[in-house]
Each structure stands twice: as C-alpha cells, then as structure tokens.
Amino acid sequence: MGRAMYTARRAAWIAAASALVLGLSACGSGGGTSSGGVAKAGSSFTYWSMWRADEPQAQVLKAAIADFTASTGIKVNVDWIGRDIAKKIGPAIAGHQAPDLWDESNDVVYGSTASAGQALDLSPVLSQQVPGENVPVSSVIPAKYFAMLPKDPNGSNHYLIPYEVAVNGMFFNSADPAVKAAMPTAPTDWNGLLKACSALKAKGTSCIASEGEDPWTNELYFDYLLNGAGVDFNQLANDKSGAAWDNPAVLKAAEEVDQLVKGGDLIPGYDATKYPAQETNWASGKAAFYMDGDYVTSEVSKEVPATWQMSAMLPPTATTPDVGLFGFAIPRQAKNVSAAEQFIDFFMQKKEMSGIATTALNITPRTDIPAPADLADAQKLLSAPSVRLPFDGMAGDWSPKVLDENYLNLWHGQLTPQQFVAACKAAQVSYWQTQG
Template sequence: MPAARVVGAATAVALALGASACGSGSESGAKAAGSFTYWSMWRADEPQAKVLKAAIDDFTATTGAKVDVTWAGRDIAKKIGPAIAANRAPDLWDESDDKVYGTTAAAGQALDLSPVLQLRVPEEDVPVSQVVPAKYFDMLPKDPSGSNHYVIPYEVVTNAMFYNAADPAITTAMPSPPTDWAGLLKACDALKTAGKACVASEGEDPWSNALYFDYLLDGAGVNVARLAADRTGATWDDPAVLGAARQVEQLVRGGHLIEGYDATKYPAQETNWAGGKAAFYMDGNYVTAEVAKQVPPGWRTASMLPPGAKTPDAALFGFAIPKRARNAAAAQKFIAFFLQKKHLSGISTTAGNLTPRGDIPAPAELADVQKSLEAPTVRLAFDGVAGSWLPKVLNENYLDFWHGRTTADRFVAKCKADQVTYWQTQG
C-alpha cells in the first residue's frame, strides 16, 4: 500500500486537536514504575493520535505510569533502525506491518510479542488472543527466530472495488454483486450502454491497477510470492496465470476503463469516480475518507472483491517493541490496555477506519469491507512480495498491458523473461 495514500487518508479526516508532541521520546532510560517511551507514526493533529492520546491519558490515570510519547509522523520508519543501533530507540513504536518487518523484524531486532496474546484485556477479562484473530498473524512473514508476532495490530486496511450502491445506473446494471467474472463483464456492458464507464483507474499507478490481477491470481490458486521466487520463470507457464491475465484483458479491450485513464495521475480518476463518472474504483478502504467531502448527497459506499477472488487481502497498523527495549513489559501492558473496546472503538468512530476486533462496528461506509474480512483467512496483497521484484518485473509490464499496448499472452511472456533476467542479476 503506497505510504502517501495513508497520509492522504489520515489528512482527509484529520481533526484539529490543538495538541503538540509530548516529550522527546529519544531514549528508553529508566522511568517510574510502569513508564515507557513511545514513538508514533501519527502526527499530533491526526485522528489516530487523538484516539491514542485519550488511551494514554487513561492509562496514566489508571496505572500511574507515564508515557513519554513523540508524534513522529511518517519518517519514523527511517529513524527506528539508527535509533536501535545507537541504543536510543523507544520502548514502543507503531507502523505498518511491512515497515515493522522490513526495518526491524527481518533483522531480528523486533521483540517477539507472543506473550502479549496471553495478557488480559483490562475490564473485559479476556486474553488479547481472543480479540485479535490469529489470521492477522498467520499471513505475516516470519522473522529469523520463526516468530510472526512482531506487530500487534490496532488498525486493518484492505483493498476492494468500491462503488456507490445508491447510483441507479449501477443498481440497474448490477442488481446484486456478480459471482463470476462473466457477471462483472455483463454489468460493465450494461453500464457502457447507459453511458457510464465501468472502472475508474489512475493509469500511471501500477499498484492499484495490478490488484485486479493479484486478486484473480489468488482466485485461480496462484501464490504471487511463489510465482516471483521462481528463478526459472517456469511458474509463469501455469495456465492459471495466463487465464487471470486474459480476464484483465477483457476489461481493457472491452473498453470498460474510463476514457483518458492512461494519461492521468492520482487523484484525477478518484475525483471522476467520486463525481459519478465511473462505477468502480479499486483501492484501499482509506479511499472512503479521501472522497468524503467530494461525493454527492445520498452517496452510499459499498464494495466487493473482484469476482473469483477467494481471500481478502489485509495490511496492518500496529505496535512493535525493539528487542532491546528497557521497559518492554510496561509497553506490552499498554498494548493490551489500548485493545479495550472502549479505546479501540475510536479507530472506527474518530479515525474512520477498521480495527482487528470483529465486535467493533466499522464506519457505515466500510460495512462491506468489514464483512469481507470475516473470511477465515486473509492474505497480504501480492502475497507479501516486496523489494525490487515489483518494479523490475511486474510494474512497467503491467502498465503496458493495462494501457492496451500489449496482449495478455505477450504480457505473461515478457514478465517471464524479465524475471529470469532479474534473478540472474540477484546472484
């Protein structure tokens, strides 16, 4: 998920808190009993910070422990590694699961938080493991010690096709969400007849556009991480891969993408979608906050996965603790404290986002998204593929394909060839 979009989503619903950063958080030295330092990825004027600050104040009032918090913003991922190396890291920090893994856990510098799952959630008398489903950990890559409990989530993001369920053109073309790809194409044809584009697309963004391919590969039983790891490229010869590409090709060659999409950048087509010029927009659920002030009265957000997809993807924002944190026990206690329903509900009601707790209702515009996440398993987008494979193998080839400059067969063949070359250069 592009980090810039997280910033945009938070800004879109930001509230004027009139608060400033508290303390330096520069060193996790000895504190009063139960006290600890905390660096947060949120700025002080963002809604997530408001929710966290209220919980911190309650934690201090309840336990007497002080939290030395720094609202560090999005540069936190760049600072945590050097801080750990200099032994000046905080006791607690928060970020997205991929950044926690890439900056600390992959190098064995993140504390295994499995013990947190056994802590009791205050006032609820249930263990943390009962309010944070195991599926959110099961999808994560393991660190060198074999742990996938290096981040405890408090916010969940997923990607889907969003649309206005109150738009009569959409409800006429699609009385109910299609159950197969042919059903989607039929709805797209009906929308075209009615003069509405089926799909709005930021044509220069390979990530959001390739989510269609990613979800279709998932539905066909293809794991993108295994596909990307094949040094021979032979996995690209799986008929299911070409089948997914040909489904995407039907959207492109059927003229179902909004006119001019291949020459625009974000947020041009998001704005067109919010203005009713296209039915569907594929993106993370933060899009609802981004367009909240643009959509017309009566707009009712709904969402669905591409027909055929089997597993919703998910990304997490949550707490992590450096392995050498001096006050780790106090920080773990706060994690369990924040996961109380009375505090965590603010991520929904104040920040307008999803939480990992199924008993906290999502904002109305994310009700469909929350329902999709009730699935027994979830997955990382692109099955967690990271690093240089996406830009070196998939992204530009996919944009050529998405822009109609090549066919599904040629797209798959080009990706296979580029992947072989890619792995030859990796040693």
C-alpha cells in the same frame, strides 16, 4: 492515508532494512525479552508513533495514553514522528537509540525490524488479559491476522499487535440506480463483471475508473484474479527460473485483465491521467467502480453527495481479501518492555480501540467494534475465514523491476497478454540473476 503513502512507506522500509543490516555487526542482536511482568507506578517508557500529532489516530492514542497513565501511574514519553519513522527506526536500532514501543504498518515492521530479528516476539502479550474485560488479548484479535504475516528468523509472526485493519477492494455507490440495474447482485464470475460493465456502458456510465499511471492499484486486479485461480503471487515472483509464469492460470488472469482494456470498460482517458483525476471522476459518478484501499472512502468523503451508499466487493472469483495492518511493535533492544506491553494490553480494550472507528474512521481488528458507515461493507469482507497480504506478501524491489512497467503496458493496451507474460518471465529471470 493513500496510495502515495504506501509507495513512500515501501521505499522507506527498504532503506531502513538496509541501514539496520549494516549496523547489526556493531550493535549485536539486542536483549529485550517479553516476560509478561508488571511495571510499577512511576515508571515510564518511550513510544514513537507513525502518526503526526494532528492526525485522528493520534487523537485516539493521546486519549488512551492519558487513560493509561491515570490508571497505572506509568508515564508514556511519546514522540509523534509521522511517516519518517520508517526511515528512523533502523538507524535508531543500529545506534542503540531504539524506543520501547513504536507503531507502523505490518510491512514496515517486518521489513525494517522483524526480518532482521530485531523485533520482540509478542506472543506472551496474546495470553495477557485485556484490562477490565477478563479475556486474553488473543480472544479479541483474530488469529488470521497473524497467520498471514511472514515469520521472522526465529519463526514468530507475533511481532506486531494490530489495532487498525485496511482492506483492498472495488468500491462503488450501491445506491446508484445504474449500478443497481447493471448489478442486482455481486457477480460470481468474471463474465458476470463484464456483463455488468456492458450494462453500465449502455446507460452512459463507465465501468471502472483507473489512475492509469499507478501500477499498484491497477495490479490489484491481477493479484485478485491469481488468488481466485489458486496462484500464490509470492511463489510466482520468487521462482528464479521464471517457469511459474508458464502456468496457464497466469495467462488466463492476464487475458481477463485484457478484456477490461479491450472491451472499453476503463474510463476514457485513464491512460493519460494521474491521481487524483480518476478518483475525482469516480466520486462524481462518471464511473461505477474504483479499486483501492479502504482509505479511499475518507479521501472522497467531502466530494460525494449524501445519497451515496459506499459499498465494496472483491473482484469475482477472489476468495481471500487483501489486508494491511497497523499496530504496535517492540524492538528487541527495548529497556522497558513490561510497561510497553501493558500499554498494548490497555489499548486492546473495546472502549479505547473504538476511537479508531469513531474518530479515525477506520476498521479495527475487533469484530465487536462496528466500522464507520462508509466502511461497513468493507468490514464484511474481513469476515472471510482467512486474509492475506497484498500480492501474498511480495515486497522489496521485485515489483518495480519486474512487474510494474510490463503491467502498465498491458493495462494501456500496449502488450498482449502473451507478450506481458513473456516480458515478466524474462525480467524475473534477469532480476534473480542479479540478486546473488
């Protein structure tokens, strides 16, 4: 996984959501219910997965499916669809061809099914027992992962049961002597980060590597700075008057971003390169920090030397980590709900879900499953009392139409902070005027 997947996934769920809405008048609202019943041995259900058959997550799920069938006698008819699932689920629901179970990221599940009332409320699953552990599912999946999700039309945020968690942050090699000298402890304010950057530059190391043409990873600095200032990004973006951009905290965040640009803290040439040029430079030690999702650790695992100690931190002042979830969902049209729910319960076992960490090398929502070594520090970020969606859940086409170009112009030093705020405010007013 990587930033390309995130971009493609967002576009896919917008398209899927449109297809779903267009088909609702023909297909109705579906009739599945979550009853907590027990399926009989010899029964079966259909499962569509976002993973390709050759991916590590699929290997983990295949093993769990084999264990589940051996334990219950319930057959799982699985289709390893891959990322195209985001394009197919909406039309499948509209055409009454929905699977009984599918998995994807929280944004795809919400955008392509839950937001239209087409995802089953899985609250009853949380009260069901994890097989062999004598505890309910709710005791092994922290409630904060549901609390951050937007609610569906029926007021539920339990339309997805996660088995994998991803966190966004600033990744770095804490074993690097230059980093140790420049940053003996994590900075607690923005000036502390700027001082660390200055110390790194004095030793001939760039502070931050940036894929200059990628708005999403670079906008995370702005997102986190607003979080530290107590500004909800989603509320900022949804202000149809644009007045929210007049908040002094918004301009201050833009000014702090501008300090990185004007201070020369971004790796030289960043504004004329595309992925993976600067990720490669970071992995080779030419810059100390790289902002991205935690998937970056696996992306560079074969590039970095064995002496690396992968660490992660949030930008100074940020209080709540940006998190994405991958997990199970059940369409309301599902015909075999009980069997699908039983598989969800089964996979919540520590012995089954552990493969997400040991084989797929990712973080699980279970706090008793240690993350792989390269993500141990990232897992510590998830110990925060609460978590949130990137950009506080702002999605759809707002970002490409309002923020992305203006932010890259700020990031490239072509707009002042004041000009950036004014440009975003004007673009936002125009955007909402076209939304009906």
